[in-house]
Amino acid sequence: MRKLVLISVGVFTVAILGLLGVWYMQSPAISSVAIDLGTSSGASSTVPSTTPLVRDVPAGQNEYHNDAYHFSVLYPDNLKVAEQDNGASATFTFEDDKNVQGFQLFVQPFSGTQITDAQFKQDDPSGVRDDPQNFTLDGASGVAFYSQDHLLGDTREMWFIRGGFLYEVTTFKEQADWLDQIMQTWKFY
Helix, strand or coil, X not given: CHHHHHHHHHHHHHHHHHHHHHHHHHCCCCCCCEEECCCCHHHCCCCCCCCCCCCCCCCCEEEEEECCCCEEEEEECCCEEEEEECCCCEEEEEXXXXXXXXXXXXXXXXXXXXXXXXXXXXXXXXXXXXXXXXXXXXXXXXXXXXXXXXXXXXXXXXEEEECCEEEEEEEEHHHHHHHHHHHCCCEEC
16 A cells, blocks of 8 residues: 555655656746847857758767757757747747656847846746856857756756757756756857
8 A cells, every 4th residue: 555655745846856857848938038149150140051060979878860950969868859849939848757857948039149137037936146247159159057946846947049040958956967968069050
């Protein structure tokens, strides 16, 4: 009987996490941070090259290419990738449900060169943006910070602008270092 209860609790937990993931993927996750990207290559509105990268993929990793948004990233081969076309935007999830590990990428058209505080407050109900740190990702300027989601709890966020798109990457706070390693493999083409 105890084993049946434990199995039921496990199945229920996985189902709830799955539903939360679906809800989160469908929610408008527009990122907002007061960062002026000026006219750096990160804020370029020109369309990047359409030639995919050719690179060696280490054992234990896979490479994800996206020709619509002109990027490639290496990720652990235990993650399953799902794409959701939201019309003008798109959501990509890289998940290992068994180990509750993963990250989400939300991409939308963006004509600005600055993500303002007003946009952040409008688009992020938590209003939390702790320990913001500027970074450069393959020529794109961005900001990383810790936030909160009412369903996911504490999160690590990385937002950047490139080629007329706003990219938002989200994971659980405790997976911040793991995500940073993955994002170091990000390349635009």
